[in-house]
Amino acid sequence: xxxxxxxxxxxxxxxxxxxxxxxxxxxxxxxxxxxxxxxxxxxxxxxxxxxxxxxxxxxxxxxxxxxxxxxxxxxxxxxxxxxxxxxxxxxxxxxxxxxxxxxxxxxxxxxxxxxxxxxxxxxxxxxxxxxxxxxxxxxxxxxxxxxxxxxxxxxxxxxxxxxxxxxxxxxxxxxxxxxxxxxxxxxxxxxxxxxxxxxxx
Numbered sequence: 001x002x003x004x005x006x007x008x009x010x011x012x013x014x015x016x017x018x019x020x021x022x023x024x025x026x027x028x029x030x031x032x033x034x035x036x037x038x039x040x041x042x043x044x045x046x047x048x049x050x051x052x053x054x055x056x057x058x059x060x061x062x063x064x065x066x067x068x069x070x071x072x073x074x075x076x077x078x079x080x081x082x083x084x085x086x087x088x089x090x091x092x093x094x095x096x097x098x099x100x101x102x103x104x105x106x107x108x109x110x111x112x113x114x115x116x117x118x119x120x121x122x123x124x125x126x127x128x129x130x131x132x133x134x135x136x137x138x139x140x141x142x143x144x145x146x147x148x149x150x151x152x153x154x155x156x157x158x159x160x161x162x163x164x165x166x167x168x169x170x171x172x173x174x175x176x177x178x179x180x181x182x183x184x185x186x187x188x189x190x191x192x193x194x195x196x197x198x199x200x201x
Contacts (some may be wrong), residue, residue: 042108110137
């Protein structure tokens with residue numbers, strides 16, 4: 001498979017970006033629990049596969065820190081504070097992204113129609129390949145989340161589920177970590193009833 005031409009998400013080219021899952025924002029989101037659970041689930045798989053996990057916090061003095069995500073912090077995790085709605089407009093984030101060399105960004109976060117959407121639009125405009133996780137984003141109002149996701153898709157982002165991402169990262173059942181990830185993440189999730197906040201339900 002020609003990696004450069006492939007439409008598949010590849011672990012070695014990927015970065016997981018978790019946007020503004022902040023303590024004071026979570027309680028007012030429709031579908032927020034489902035979105036954050038998907039993001040945490042995907043974050044665990046990313047860590048197992050040594051994929052960088054980055055967090056952003058928007059005006060943390062007002063919205064609080066990323067409390068639900070603290071257990072994902074590791075040497076491969078970075079957290080960026082910002083005041084711009086698009087993370088790419090934050091100078092330190094943009095510079096770090098240019099330096100790390102990942103051209104595929106898998107995005108979860110809140111709110112889907114504000115900071116998530118504006119970040120995705122900026123990333124697509126800058127030439128990055130973006131996969132927006134429909135079960136990993138949420139807004140206060142479901143209809144606005146759906147509109148935000150639709151705008152991202154129109155801009156060139158692929159709309160995916162967390163499970164789609166996990167299987168693409170693994171690539172095949174012969175992956176050395178497939179058995180462990182299947183036992184810890186994939187099999188338990190298969191029994192769950194999932195909703196997709198980013199698609200309006």
